[in-house]
Amino acid sequence: MVETADNLEEEMFLWGLFSLVLWRRSLAMNPIQRPEMYIIGAQPLCSQLTGLSQGQRKLCQLYQDHMVYIGEGAKTGIKECQYQFRQRRWNCSTVDNTSVFGRVMQIGSRETAFTYAISAAGVVNAISRACREGELSTCGCSRAARPRDLPRDWLWGGCGDNVNYGYRFAREFVDAREREKNYPRGSTEHARTLMNLQNNEAGRMAVYNLANVACKCHGVSGSCSLKTCWLQLADFRRVGEFLKEKYDSAAAMRIGRRGKLELVNNRFNPPTAEDLAYIDPSPDYCLRNESTGSLGTQGRLCNKTSEGMDGCELMCCGRGYDQFKTYKHERCHCKFHWCCYVKCKRCTSLVDQFVCK
Numbered sequence: 334m335v336e337t338a339d340n341l342e343e344e345m346f347l348w349g350l351f352s353l354v355l356w357r358r359s360l361a362m363n364p365i366q367r368p369e370m371y372i373i374g375a376q377p378l379c380s381q382l383t384g385l386s387q388g389q390r391k392l393c394q395l396y397q398d399h400m401v402y403i404g405e406g407a408k409t410g411i412k413e414c415q416y417q418f419r420q421r422r423w424n425c426s427t428v429d430n431t432s433v434f435g436r437v438m439q440i441g442s443r444e445t446a447f448t449y450a451i452s453a454a455g456v457v458n459a460i461s462r463a464c465r466e467g468e469l470s471t472c473g474c475s476r477a478a479r480p481r482d483l484p485r486d487w488l489w490g491g492c493g494d495n496v497n498y499g500y501r502f503a504r505e506f507v508d509a510r511e512r513e514k515n516y517p518r519g520s521t522e523h524a525r526t527l528m529n530l531q532n533n534e535a536g537r538m539a540v541y542n543l544a545n546v547a548c549k550c551h552g553v554s555g556s557c558s559l560k561t562c563w564l565q566l567a568d569f570r571r572v573g574e575f576l577k578e579k580y581d582s583a584a585a586m587r588i589g590r591r592g593k594l595e596l597v598n599n600r601f602n603p604p605t606a607e608d609l610a611y612i613d614p615s616p617d618y619c620l621r622n623e624s625t626g627s628l629g630t631q632g633r634l635c636n637k638t639s640e641g642m643d644g645c646e647l648m649c650c651g652r653g654y655d656q657f658k659t660y661k662h663e664r665c666h667c668k669f670h671w672c673c674y675v676k677c678k679r680c681t682s683l684v685d686q687f688v689c690k
């Protein structure tokens with residue numbers, strides 16, 4: 334069965350990326366029965382992606398080979414979001430039920446800001462790597478200039494991740510949706526557009542700035558007399574952690590008289606291009622609420638001894654918790670065998686688990 338986006342409404346998509354995710358999923362399930370998806374120049378791919386804006390559709394037609402990577406990147410972003418927020422009341426899981434996710438996204442909250450940033454970051458990441466791997470017709474290895482502080486006898490020029498291209502393409506594609514909107518200056522909708530642009534950019538910048546020099550040794554038996562270096566993307570987990578910190582320090586904004594976002598509280602520093610910004614307070618994530626799209630925390634696992642957000646007190650919002658016994662399987666009694674592998678046993682133990690009421 335092919336799950337095209339037909340049954341989902343336009344507003345449910347974060348700039349169309351989720352339709353790409355769905356499309357990827359359907360492709361993965363059924364690659365052979367849909368060969369037309371690979372036909373270059375034919376329409377089916379771009380017209381099937383109902384979540385795309387007009388400008389995005391044009392870019393889709395021009396850069397069909399990029400679309401798979403955009404979808405993959407967005408998915409990586411969502412996965413990372415779920416990891417970073419696994420111990421929070423809002424756990425970024427509403428993605429699975431697209432209609433609920435859509436409603437949460439309608440609120441210009443801190444959480445929405447994070448979701449936009451991490452998805453944009455995922456797109457930069459995926460496109461930059463695809464360039465390096467030779468998967469795209471319009472880009473190749475990074476051509477970034479040799480860093481000045483690289484020791485003189487190290488070689489520069491291995492095939493690096495093309496983060497320059499990834500950044501620029503993601504800016505075109507991801508922001509296209511926002512730039513097409515033509516809301517009156519100073520309106521709430523205009524404020525939201527500005528907010529989205531700010532957070533998209535923060536996500537892209539995170540990947541761009543965290544990319545770093547990687548080197549490999551050559552020379553006689555590991556002497557490392559010669560090094561070759563290139564530009565390499567950071568592990569995406571680091572991007573997730575970095576943006577999570579940006580989430581914690583996100584700036585509360587409102588639309589100002591000149592039609593620009595301004596700080597709600599002037600005592601703070603205005604956000605830079607690398608910071609997250611939001612315009613609405615977060616909905617209550619404690620209780621399930623159809624109108625805000627909050628799932629509530631009933632049924633969530635919590636930690637009885639933790640005083641943090643993952644602790645039962647905070648996670649369950651004071652409603653209390655139920656206790657269960659459950660079997661936990663672990664690798665144990667591991668032994669190192671010469672040479673070179675580790676052999677473990679599987680141990681099972683009975684542990685307590687706590688679940689919010």
Ligand SMILES: *[C@@H]1O[C@H](CO)[C@@H](O)[C@H](O)[C@H]1NC(C)=O
Pocket residue numbers: 429430431432433
């Ligand atoms: C998503 O949630 C809505 C209502 O909350 C429900 O009607 C719908 O069946 C769900 N969709 C999926 C795919 O789970």
Ligand SMILES: *[C@@H]1O[C@H](CO)[C@@H](O)[C@H](O)[C@H]1NC(C)=O
Pocket residue numbers: 616620621622623624625
């Ligand atoms: C759901 O959220 C809305 C907006 O915050 C609020 O007005 C409403 O009372 C909530 N409904 C329930 C059932 O909690």
Ligand SMILES: *[C@@H]1O[C@H](CO)[C@@H](O)[C@H](O)[C@H]1NC(C)=O
Pocket residue numbers: 415419424425426628629630631632633
């Ligand atoms: C997030 O929480 C909901 C319940 O609030 C749960 O159904 C879902 O499985 C959780 N998602 C993840 C990824 O942990």
Ligand SMILES: *[C@@H]1O[C@H](CO)[C@@H](O)[C@H](O)[C@H]1NC(C)=O
Pocket residue numbers: 636637638639640
């Ligand atoms: C629960 O929280 C405590 C204190 O933060 C921590 O030491 C422990 O590892 C946590 N337990 C689990 C199962 O995560």
